Amino acid sequence: MARFTAIYADLPPDVQQSVVEKQLIPLLDKVKTRRSKKIIANAQRLRKRHAKIPTLDLRAKRLEITEMLHQLDRNAKLSFVKGNSNMSEMLYETVSSLSNWLNDIWNVVYEHNVNFGFAHSCLLFIATTLNHVDSGRVSCKHAPTNMYVSVTLKRKTGKRVKAFEITGVRNVEQVLFFIWRDLFLSLLATGTQRQISKISEMMEDIQDLLGWRSLERTLYGGKQRPHEHDLDNPDDPDWDTDLDSDSDCATEVSFFPEDIDSGPLYAKHWPSRIRRQTQELRRRIQSAMLVAFKSSPSHELFYALIAMSPDPASTTTELLGHLRRIAPTSSETFTVALGIYALRDDVPAIIDLLDSHGYLLRPRDATALQHAVVALARAPAYEKRAAQIVEAELLDTMHALHRVVLKAFSHLEDRPNQLEMQQILQMRFNAPGRRTRIEDWVDRILTIDEDMPHPIGFAAMMPWLPLVPGMDPGDADPLEYLDIDPTDPDLDDLREEFRPQIKARFDDWVGTATHVRGGVFILQRVCKEIILLMPWIRVTDIVEEMVTSIVGRPSMYYICEAMEAVCQFSKAQIKKARVLEKTFKARRGSTVASTSANTLPPEANAFLDMLTARPAALDEVD
Structure with a gap:
């Protein structure tokens, strides 16, 4: 029997159906009448139980949503001409169509315990569509963010x-995750x-x-968050905190201590067999x-695990x-490792x-190096190393500015x-x-790019590319490509090349110097x-x-x-x-001061000597 089960599981669905119809069903005529009746009775019981199972027609739903998105896209284009549109109503209809489908998906996997893989595909489709809508490609940016969505999961009996109660299309994902958890547990x-x-493959799809x-x-x-509170009202008579008799789990209701609220891994509608x-x-x-984590580590993932x-x-x-x-494999993993070690004060x-x-x-x-330096500064044996890093980074930032x-x-x-x-x-x-x-003087030192084509000539060579008003030939990023998505990590290298965050880096290192012993004199040497x-x-x-000339x-x-x-x-x-x-x-003029109090560090003396050699410069400081 085990061998047949393994062979049957490897067959394509059409072949499985053929085996059932041509091989297994005829066997019922050859078994004993009592056993045959028992098999038929079990089949009738299953048919009765699943008689009202919702139909998950993914193909029809995909066609419906695709047409709605096309209508939204067309409406968005017309709104530029007409000045008004019903995009908000159309967007609400699209999201409502998806959210109303969620209860059917939950019923199929949790109450009927069937079609897990197909229900998973339906949830993936909903998640993909919500991402598309939330991105604003088919609507204005504010509509998906402010939209109110209500989703209620009910049993076949009508018990809630x-x-x-959700605000924002993106937050509908909360319902998807709730259903996915019940799907996996069932x-x-x-x-x-x-x-x-197949669970591991499903989790890979979600990730x-x-x-x-x-x-x-x-x-x-x-x-x-793990301990975020629910807003459900279990005292409402329409709320279901128990199980109805139609569910396979109904006979599993128990009142053992394991039924007590156990924190984030708990739901009131679960029977003991689910909680286990x-x-x-x-x-x-x-x-x-x-x-x-092994492929793409991060601080958040480290502490989440x-x-x-x-x-x-x-x-x-x-x-x-x-x-x-994995720390030495790339700059990204190195930075994550350094940051985690710093948060743990793992100086060695x-x-x-x-x-x-x-x-x-x-x-x-x-930022990661600064956290590491602060951790080093707290260890007396590595104070000097921390000071050296701070000074070197400040000087490096200074040369980058130059x-x-x-x-x-x-x-x-x-x-x-x-x-x-x-x-x-x-x-x-x-x-x-x-x-x-x-x-x-500023006019004489200013860079004038003579090698760049004139804006009008540039537009003539590329007629399909409109000339940006106010475009300066000296701009390294004339079309502001780097501003399209400021959070896109794929553009980090380009940002570092064309728009390095020198100010933020310098300010952060100055702040880090205050955590290092002797930081005051480090800043004076750098100055x-x-x-x-x-x-x-x-x-x-x-x-x-100078700023006015290039701002x-x-x-x-x-x-x-x-x-x-x-x-x-x-x-x-x-x-x-x-x-x-x-x-x-x-102190030098005081007759009661000690000899040691009359001595300034060499760094301060050198700094003072340099400033006193330029009296006019001191006058210019506010």
Whole structure:
């Protein structure tokens, strides 16, 4: 019998039907009458039980929704001409058609315990359609976000099991995850081994479409957080917290302690046979998420796996082992590993990772490195290493700013312009003619792109591409391609090349320096290097004029932000240097001060010497 079952399971559906009709049914005439009647009685019982099973016609539903989406698309085009449309009503009809179908899907898998694979395909279709609608490609952006959707799951008897009051099309996914959880639990409780073996494939489908968070939310029945409260009203007589007699699970109702609310893995409508499968479902979802962690680790996934594990300690050890192996494989995995080690204050792991594969760090990975530096700074043995990293990164950011400034002001380093800048720096802030000299100086150092085609000529060569109003030939991203989707990770490399976040990086490293011992003097040394490399950066009116000359170019805005930030930083450090100078003089003149109190660190002395050598520059600081 086991051999026949295995062979039968491998047959195509049409062949299976043929075997039943041509081979198995004729056998009923050859068995004993009593046994034949028993088989027929069981078949009649099943027919009665499934007599009112909803029909899931995926093909018809797909045609219906496709036509609705086409109507929405056409209506969106007409609205540009007519100025009004009924897109909101049409969008609501589309979403309602999908949401009303959800109760039928839930009834099929939970009450009738059949067609699990087909119901899964229906849920995937709904999720895909909701993503399409929520993206705004068939409607305005605000309609899907503000739409109110009500979904109620009811038994065949009319008893309500779960009600969802939802705002926003995207949040309808909560119902999908709730149904998927009941689908998996029912499949584990009633399905055959062959059916159960398909669960891993179903979870892969969900993850591929909706990401790993969808598996976590499936485990928790659609909740964003494990202990999020339900808003159901179990005291309402229409609510079902028990089971009706038509369900296979009806005979399983029990009042043992396992029926008590056990947290996120609990639903009032579950019988004991379903609840016994929750730990197996947790194990399978955890395994699927672990596979995702091995290929694409993240901080959120790391802690999500620990949170759902019944043994957090062993899960943490396992995850750290996987993380250690995959950390050197790419810059992304290296950054994730460094961030996780930093959050765990695992200083030896941080040092080992930086020493062995520090070359994998990219400028945009500064946040993870900053967290690691703060962790190092808390360990006395690694304070010096933390200070070295902070200073090196600040200087590297300073040189990055200098490079992009030369991109916008390519004649800045020309000898005549250097001499003119020195003369301007020696002038007092309100000196006559200073403003005019600054404007002329900025005009001379400004980059003028002569190699770029004229905008009119460019449009003539490419008539299909409209000329963007105000497009500047010097823009590296004239069509603002990088702004189409600011969150698209595929564009990170392009953003780093054309619009590096220098200001944010510099500000973050300045903030990190405050967590490092001796950070005040690190900032003074960095400020000294900045002023030596870019003497004009501390002078407000010069920086303002330079910013004004390029702020109209979208691709240059990041340079403006960075220059203004470093200018403010330099002014703040100069003010601190003045305070140190006054403190030093006061202590030196005091007859009761100790010898050690009369000594400033070498960094402060060098900084003060540099500033006092340029008295006019100090006058220009507000």
